[in-house]
Amino acid sequence: MSPAPHTRKGRSRRPKVALFVTCLADVFRPSVAFASLALLKAAGCRVSVPEAQTCCGQPGYNSGDYRGARDVAKRVIGMLENADYVVAPSGSCAGMIVKHYPSLLEGEWKERAQALASRTWEICSFLTDVMPLAAVDQAPEAALTRRRIAYHDSCAGLRELNIREQPRRLLRKRAGVETVELEKRDVCCGFGGTFCAKMPEISATMASEKLRDAIDSGADMLVGGDLGCLLSLAGRASREGIYLEFRHVVELIHDQRSKEGIGASNANETDTQ
């Protein structure tokens, strides 16, 4: 096995991590990106936020626009390949870089894509498998430990990157949270990127099944590693009038979080429920 990028030449130093913010965190949930920054620093990384980043190009790729996706992929590779690691608060975007960029590109670009793929991580797996985050000293927050929190495995994280136990372990270690499990934890929530806009009715049926599963588990908060799933589920819950709090997992393993869950009204004090 080759040495980790930050310990090459036998010299250990703080690794240089580029945070891939993801378009959804940038627009809908800046606190997810701020929490990611803080957690990466706490784990001993030097973190940069490349200025020119936009999105990984997955919507076009999954809609069959391979040419457009190649253009985007090349830009992302050029922008990120100088970092020791690239970390994203999303299994789906990290999966795009890890699994799909190399298969999309040819020749020299394929090699660069593969090199980047080998250094790209979803944040929970990075903070568990690469730069382990220490447990916190203080007692876990009562506001969290008295909640019933379920973890939603997003498909890309689960199947493309084998992320299963890492977020649960971090929640236990950092926030004192024991997650409850959904009965159909390996079934898609119906988001599927552009799928949810192309086939809204089928997508909503799948989302409703996932919400029912979450309610049946007794959970009052659903936490996940991908904002796509969470925004879609929160939007469906709002439409159905279902009360559940939705949060990205980094919001819980970092101790400062925005007051409201995803899609919750500013007027509601959801934290105290």
Next chain:
Amino acid sequence: MKQTSATFLQNAHEAMLQPQRSVNRQQLGTMMPQLRDSGVASFGDFDALRSHVSEVRTHTLDHLDHYLDSYVKQATQNGNEVHFARDGDELNRLVSDICQRHEARKIVKGKSMVTEETALNDHLMAEGFQVTETDLGEYILQEAGETPSHIVGPALHKPEAEIRDLFLDRHDLGDRELGDAAALVAEARGLLRQRFLDADVGIIGANALIAESGYSLLVTNEGNGDLCANLPPVLIVCTTLERLLPRFEDAMDLLRLLARSATGQPISCYSTLYSGPRRDGEEDGPLETHIILLDNRRTDILASDYREMLHCVRCGACLNHCPVYVAAGGHAYGWVYPGPMGSILTPLLTSLEASHDLPNACTACGRCEEVCPANIALPDLLRDLRQEEFLTQLTPRRWRLGMRAHAWLLTTPGLYRALTTVAVRAMTWLARGRGSLHRLPFAKGWSTARDCPAPESATTFMHQYNSLRKSRHGR
């Protein structure tokens, strides 16, 4: 079978309006994966077995001419007549010609998706033959005038009560109680038994064709295939080229994968090898046997980038594990093969124009690929079909232009930044402190079925981050 794949969304809409059937589908989507998992867990190294079979399949397709030659030679030597059919019409004509030659009137059929593909029943009935489907599910559908919704359990969409009403209506057996499922099965069994005895011709499919011996393998759980094959004087096996495997042991490996993936069984209840017609001195078996090998665009698939689709063993695991299939039901797909495998096969065997929604009926969740016993990268093939749609302009113009503009925007960060800044401000203003937006301009697809959570703050992360850095540097 009339194809309605072009109206997939409308078909799905209608299916989702039926509460009882929706509940049935959800139960199927829970139960079948559990059965499959326990079947696979009891095996040991299932992954090693599927890699092995996948290699064998690749090898067989790479040398198809060789194995086909060997199969035909052996099968002919065993006394079978082997025919080739270029398309569905040719297969149907071959079958009716054989039936006419024997002055047959009554035909019994085992379950065969290939003959669903060619709409053989419609053809034979139009020619005046009496055809009886003998697989219980297919029999129910034939009586009800419906089409299969699943490739393994064709009538899984029908609740028990509907089947009871159907039997009471269709079977002229007077007043009687049809208490439970067992009573329904017993009644169908009694009626079908006479049909087997009366039949002039039996038609079955095949799960594997063995090149070294010219044998064909058929698996069923009801034994109806064996009765179709052994009681009537004439047997016709309708199958396709890609069922070929080199050796007997390859077929046994396939059997292990197939039964576990389909129903979680270690082996199907009836697994039979057919060699050919009755030989001198034997007391039973058909007097004459025919094997029809259907192409129907399979050699085109062989020469295309979708070649690995010919590895499909028709176990139905990808259907059972597909949340879109479970939500929309098999009929929504509008042809013979539903679910992930059907969303690939339907465009390839019919046309992409007639089924352009199907490759989009996928969230790329990857659960089908995970359980596929043939290791087929189903989500990748579906995405490749979407690329074909994009290139051949089958993707709606609005989407194509949107995606092109999106790709351009993503490679133009300055403009991207400016637009996201405006979008976040607009959404925040529209939400006015509420958590979500009920309607979203330019995103009808999203807002028909769900609200749009409002952005957490009125500025993007990048904006906030850059301001923070600037103020720190300024100090």
